[in-house]
Amino acid sequence: MTLAKVVGRAVCSVKHPQYEGEKLLLVQPVDPKGGFLGHPYLAVDSAQAGPGDMVLIIDEGGSARQILGKPSIGAIRTVIAGIVDKVQAGG
Numbered sequence: 001m002t003l004a005k006v007v008g009r010a011v012c013s014v015k016h017p018q019y020e021g022e023k024l025l026l027v028q029p030v031d032p033k034g035g036f037l038g039h040p041y042l043a044v045d046s047a048q049a050g051p052g053d054m055v056l057i058i059d060e061g062g063s064a065r066q067i068l069g070k071p072s073i074g075a076i077r078t079v080i081a082g083i084v085d086k087v088q089a090g091g
Contacts, residue, residue, distance in 0.1 A: 001056045001057065001058055001081065002029050002056070002057050002058075002059065003029065003030055003031075003032065003054065003055075003056060003084065003087065004027040004028055004029045004030055004043075004054070004055055004056075004057045005027065005028050005030050005034070005036075005052070005053070005054055005055070006025050006026070006027055006049050006050060006051050006052060006053045006055060006080075007026050007027065007028045007040055007051065008025070008026035008040075008051060009023075009024070009025055009026065009051065010024040010025065010026060010042055012024065016075045018075040018076055019044070019075065019076065022044045022045070022076070023044070023045040024042050024043070024044060024045070025042070025043055025045050025049060025050075025051075025080065026040050026041070026042060026043075027040060027041060027042075027043045027055065027057055027078075027080070028040040029057075030054070032087050032089035033087075033089070034054070034087075041078065042078065043055075043057050043078040043079055043080050044064070044076055044078065044079045044080065045079075045080045046067050046079050046080055046081065047080045047081065047082050047083050048083075049080050049083050053083050053084075054083070054084040054087065055080045055081075055082065055083055055084060056080070056081045056082045056083075056084060057078060057079065057080055057081065058078070058079050058081045059077060059078045060077065061076070061077045063079070063081075064076050064077055064078065064079040067079050067081055
């Protein structure tokens with residue numbers, strides 16, 4: 001799992017059939033203090049997140065299939081697994 005912040009939404013007029021009906025959000029990995037890391041990428045939203053939310057993302061196809069309840073999907077790899085209320089690092 002990776003800590004990330006939702007930085008935008010994606011609207012697609014044409015997309016892979018396995019993405020039909022799925023909300024796509026742009027997520028940016030962050031450190032525990034909220035500093036941006038790496039590059040943003042798309043994730044399927046399974047947690048009803050929105051721009052500005054801190055989230056946990058899973059970037060692995062098997063876990064994405066389980067979270068979405070779609071055992072036969074192959075195109076979806078990254079999914080938002082939950083919304084983070086608070087981050088506490090260290091002691």
